[in-house]
Amino acid sequence: MADKIRLLPEVVANQIAAGEVVNRPASVVKEMMENAIDAGATEVKVNFRDGGRDLIQIVDNGCGMSPVDARMAFDRHATSKIRSVEDIYALHTFGFRGEALASIAAVSQVELRTRQEGDEVGTRTEINGGVFVSQEPVACPVGSQFFVRNLFYNVPARRRFLEKSTTSSNQIKAEFQRVALCNPQVAFELYSNDAPLYRLRAATLATRIVDVIGRHIKQNLLEVSADTSIASVEGFIGQPAAAKKRNTEQFLFVNGRYFKSSYLYSAIMKAYEKLIPGNCAPSYFLYLTVDPARIDVNVHPQKTEVKFADEEAVWQIINAAVRETLAKTGAVPMMDFDSDRTVEIPVLRRGALYSEPPAQSNLDYNPFRESYIDPTAPDPNEEFTGFDVPYTVPDASTEVADSAASFAPRAGARQPGGAGIPAFRPSDAGPAGEPDEADAAPWRSLSPGATAFDAFDGGASAEEFDDIVSPSEQGTAGEEESELEFVSSSVGEQQQLQLDGGAPAFAGAIPLAGGYAAASYGGRLVAVDLRRARERVLYEYYLATLSSGAAPSQQLLFPEHLLLSEEEYALLEEHSVEVAALGFDLDFGVGGSIDVKGLPAEISAEGVDMLLYELLQQFDTPVGAADARREKVAAVMARSATRGAKASFAREEVQALLDRLAACGNPSFTPSGKRIMAEFTAEDIRARLG
Numbered sequence: 001m002a003d004k005i006r007l008l009p010e011v012v013a014n015q016i017a018a019g020e021v022v023n024r025p026a027s028v029v030k031e032m033m034e035n036a037i038d039a040g041a042t043e044v045k046v047n048f049r050d051g052g053r054d055l056i057q058i059v060d061n062g063c064g065m066s067p068v069d070a071r072m073a074f075d076r077h078a079t080s081k082i083r084s085v086e087d088i089y090a091l092h093t094f095g096f097r098g099e100a101l102a103s104i105a106a107v108s109q110v111e112l113r114t115r116q117e118g119d120e121v122g123t124r125t126e127i128n129g130g131v132f133v134s135q136e137p138v139a140c141p142v143g144s145q146f147f148v149r150n151l152f153y154n155v156p157a158r159r160r161f162l163e164k165s166t167t168s169s170n171q172i173k174a175e176f177q178r179v180a181l182c183n184p185q186v187a188f189e190l191y192s193n194d195a196p197l198y199r200l201r202a203a204t205l206a207t208r209i210v211d212v213i214g215r216h217i218k219q220n221l222l223e224v225s226a227d228t229s230i231a232s233v234e235g236f237i238g239q240p241a242a243a244k245k246r247n248t249e250q251f252l253f254v255n256g257r258y259f260k261s262s263y264l265y266s267a268i269m270k271a272y273e274k275l276i277p278g279n280c281a282p283s284y285f286l287y288l289t290v291d292p293a294r295i296d297v298n299v300h301p302q303k304t305e306v307k308f309a310d311e312e313a314v315w316q317i318i319n320a321a322v323r324e325t326l327a328k329t330g331a332v333p334m335m336d337f338d339s340d341r342t343v344e345i346p347v348l349r350r351g352a353l354y355s356e357p358p359a360q361s362n363l364d365y366n367p368f369r370e371s372y373i374d375p376t377a378p379d380p381n382e383e384f385t386g387f388d389v390p391y392t393v394p395d396a397s398t399e400v401a402d403s404a405a406s407f408a409p410r411a412g413a414r415q416p417g418g419a420g421i422p423a424f425r426p427s428d429a430g431p432a433g434e435p436d437e438a439d440a441a442p443w444r445s446l447s448p449g450a451t452a453f454d455a456f457d458g459g460a461s462a463e464e465f466d467d468i469v470s471p472s473e474q475g476t477a478g479e480e481e482s483e484l485e486f487v488s489s490s491v492g493e494q495q496q497l498q499l500d501g502g503a504p505a506f507a508g509a510i511p512l513a514g515g516y517a518a519a520s521y522g523g524r525l526v527a528v529d530l531r532r533a534r535e536r537v538l539y540e541y542y543l544a545t546l547s548s549g550a551a552p553s554q555q556l557l558f559p560e561h562l563l564l565s566e567e568e569y570a571l572l573e574e575h576s577v578e579v580a581a582l583g584f585d586l587d588f589g590v591g592g593s594i595d596v597k598g599l600p601a602e603i604s605a606e607g608v609d610m611l612l613y614e615l616l617q618q619f620d621t622p623v624g625a626a627d628a629r630r631e632k633v634a635a636v637m638a639r640s641a642t643r644g645a646k647a648s649f650a651r652e653e654v655q656a657l658l659d660r661l662a663a664c665g666n667p668s669f670t671p672s673g674k675r676i677m678a679e680f681t682a683e684d685i686r687a688r689l690g
């Protein structure tokens with residue numbers, strides 16, 4: 001029989017291998033950026049068009065290549081990273097397979113321009129569909145420039161099933177972020193259709209995270225640091241309060257390489273247990289440093305899967321490091337964080353034998369022993385015959401005397417009249433216990449300083465007592481009359497009615513230093529926090545705007561360019577009508593880019609990214625009713641509009657603001673519940689003046 005097994009042509013083999021290494025435009029960006037980092041580049045620029053289908057351009061200032069290297073770089077298994085199999089277990093570079101460039105060139109049209117330091121001219125090399133076309137000298141800067149055009153042009157089936165341009169752009173941006181986050185010492189730039197998306201300067205790790213993710217993450221970062229003999233952990237995690245339902249701000253790196261691990265993800269989530277809702281996830285940016293001999297990155301061609309020799313130990317180290325950081329903020333309890341010494345985290349190893357401490361118990365314990373019985377306790381076998389304290393029924397005279405004595409003040413107590421009140425005695429009463437006329441007469445005419453206690457002690461009758469304590473005679477000399485109305489206890493319960501006297505108004509406004517003002521409000525002297533008053537006025541304004549129509553917009557001379565994640569971009573598009581009603585004029589671009597061309601009249605251009613982020617948080621939060629969501633959005637807008645407000649106002653401005661505040665539904669408190677005004681009473685003034 002004829003032989004059937006044949007060796008595949010090299011072009012076909014490269015196209016098959018390309019399916020493992022290059023399955024989308026984002027894979028090309030990842031491989032080329034990692035090659036630039038391995039070449040020692042300090043500046044890397046990436047540009048793509050039509051989601052990477054038409055063009056992917058990578059420019060770096062690395063070491064460059066010689067003409068021979070520029071040709072051999074596109075052969076399979078040609079690499080400068082390793083020499084022997086032992087080098088695979090001591091990797092300090094991203095690439096080592098020698099398959100990336102060969103796979104990319106097999107499914108696209110590639111042009112390489114490169115020059116080494118010291119060479120007068122560079123080299124231009126062209127490869128189309130894995131076939132060498134030409135190589136010639138060219139003038140170019142030091143480094144390498146790759147142009148990958150018409151990706152999958154010779155594999156129509158794969159090109160037909162590529163994602164749409166917007167999805168591919170988001171995938172490229174995600175790969176760019178991963179490489180940029182693990183190399184903060186390198187400056188990166190990303191362009192989409194020749195429009196800038198990212199311009200990242202070389203910076204610290206914290207600054208790089210803020211530049212890549214956004215300024216909103218800065219206030220939520222908590223630093224993580226742990227060093228053990230097995231692995232060290234550095235980086236940042238997010239505060240529990242900032243956890244999201246759909247969180248894309250989660251990055252794990254090992255030895256500078258991005259990877260995914262559901263097992264180590266569980267270690268992080270375990271540390272956040274009972275601190276965040278079950279359907280939310282925290283942000284984290286954790287960088288592991290492990291001995292290269294203890295990990296295996298040669299698991300998958302895309303190198304996003306990593307195997308650890310000490311997987312259980314790394315799990316415990318990450319969990320302990322995250323818990324320690326959370327404990328420093330008071331989220332979880334810990335014992336001590338002042339130790340400067342390196343702590344070895346104990347690791348539970350499989351197959352190890354551990355001795356359990358013996359259980360200790362008192363086998364001779366008997367709770368019914370006589371030694372446990374209280375000798376002073378009553379005998380439970382005897383019947384209860386009552387208490388030993390004698391009880392006698394008092395006579396009527398004794399009861400009256402005791403009840404009258406209960407009204408007498410303590411010995412030496414000072415009374416309003418200036419003297420102690422003698423107890424009422426039955427011997428002083430006439431027939432049937434009534435006071436004698438001679439004794440009662442002097443108390444009928446009370447002096448201005450007398451009180452109801454004086455009349456009661458004198459034995460006034462019920463009718464006379466009511467006359468004495470009537471509202472017209474309650475006040476004493478030198479004291480203000482009470483505004484409380486006297487209500488007799490004999491009157492039944494009644495529903496109190498609120499009289500509609502009209503809303504009070506502010507009058508006589510006087511500006512004060514520090515953003516405050518004094519005014520008369522309904523006949524009372526009050527101090528008003530003008531910033532909070534403006535927040536209340538704007539809150540009701542935006543609330544009415546969301547319910548009725550659109551607010552005026554101020555056009556910006558130079559539009560603000562913002563970058564959003566895929567989820568944030570989709571959420572903003574979903575609520576674009578509400579955002580436009582607030583006064584925003586947004587131009588939605590590609591790849592998550594947004595141009596803010598107009599803002600609400602009260603909002604400044606500074607901090608517009610933070611404002612939109614806060615609004616997206618409200619839109620992403622499930623709210624039971626539309627009115628509740630509008631209230632939250634209006635509160636965010638009002639709070640943002642009052643940030644950085646001026647602290648000095650003219651009298652006319654203060655009066656106009658207070659007039660608008662008086663027309664609000666609740667002029668006393670801000671939407672968050674803070675007091676807007678404080679009243680100064682006569683007692684406060686007297687206390688200050690002494």
